[in-house]
Amino acid sequence: MIDVLDGAEIRTVTIVRPERRNALTPDGLDDLARAVREAHQPVVYLCGEGAAFCAGADLDIVAGLDRESAEEFAERGQRVTNEIERADSVVVAGIDGAARGGGVELALACDLRVATPDATFAEPGVQLGIFGAWGGTARLPDIVGLGDALDLALSGRVVTAEDARRMGLVSRIVEEPRSVAEEIAVNAPDALRIVKTRVRDRSSVNVQTEREAEAFGELVAANAADIAARRNSGEPK
Incomplete structure (x- = not known):
């Protein structure tokens, strides 16, 4: 489910479950945390395979949880986003296609969020009577401001890449997000770590x-x- 490709300066971490729009299971979350934690490269590039970045938590699993196991699943996701945020490596999210719920939360934990023109974002949990609980309620207002955070979280609406850039959810819109990871990776690793x-x-x-x-x-x-x-x-230069 998580594919890792190591280069000299960049570790590419790909969520590989395109038939489920790269929705994550508990095991997938653990594998993702490990892939980021064990990176020795100065830059980690996080992306999804196929037509989506990540649809968040696998709803087939969520539907079968009781209160205690649901809380544990949320805490598991929080551990992953904390691993991303605290990693020594600079973590760049390359977002192509849909980022939904927990997929948005993974991106929020990254140091940079770079989207293609086809990327879209939404926090649709409220439509199902839930919400994103992988640290999103803390990080979203910090990144986009309280007004846009409440708009996204309470409406569940889908926003385009350009809307996301306007509110600060993404830093750039480019055809190939990996190019931004490569741009960062040419810099001094110790400086990248300390500046982050x-x-x-x-x-x-x-x-x-x-x-x-x-x-x-x-x-x-x-x-x-x-x-x-x-x-x-x-x-x-």
């Missing part, structure tokens, strides 16, 4: 700025020779 950590830090401003200065010092010390070489050859 610093930007995601939600401590107080004073704590953040102190950690920022420490991290900057660490990078300058580690990359002094490269900085000097670039200085002598001209500014980065």
Whole structure:
């Protein structure tokens, strides 16, 4: 269900269940978490096979859950999105086709969300009497703002890639999202790791700025020779 292809700078993680629009089972969630956690590359590219990114939780499984097992399934999904968010690697979601429910939540946990013009997004859980519980209610308003978050979560409506870009749900719309992962992967791995950590830090401003200065010092010390070489050859393009 989860296919992993390793390159030197990019690990490609593909959700492979196209007959179910890449809906995830509990085992699939565990495999996805492992694939992200064990990546040693500076960039992980997450995508879905076929005509969808991910339809979220497999509803055939959800329909058979009782209260206790449903809560455990939600916590399992939350562990996956936390793994993505906290990964040392920069995780880029390449979204082509439908992202629904938990599929949106997987994308929200990624560092960058890049869509094709054919991508669509929706949180349709309310139409079934449920909602996305893989961390979406926390991350969605943080990324798109309270108004758009409530609109998406309460209406269940489908939005286009351009709508998603307007509200900040996706960063770019391109024909080939992997090209953005490749663009990021050419940069210094230690800088990527530290910048991701610093930007995601939600401590107080004073704590953040102190950690920022420490991290900057660490990078300058580690990359002094490269900085000097670039200085002598001209500014980065």
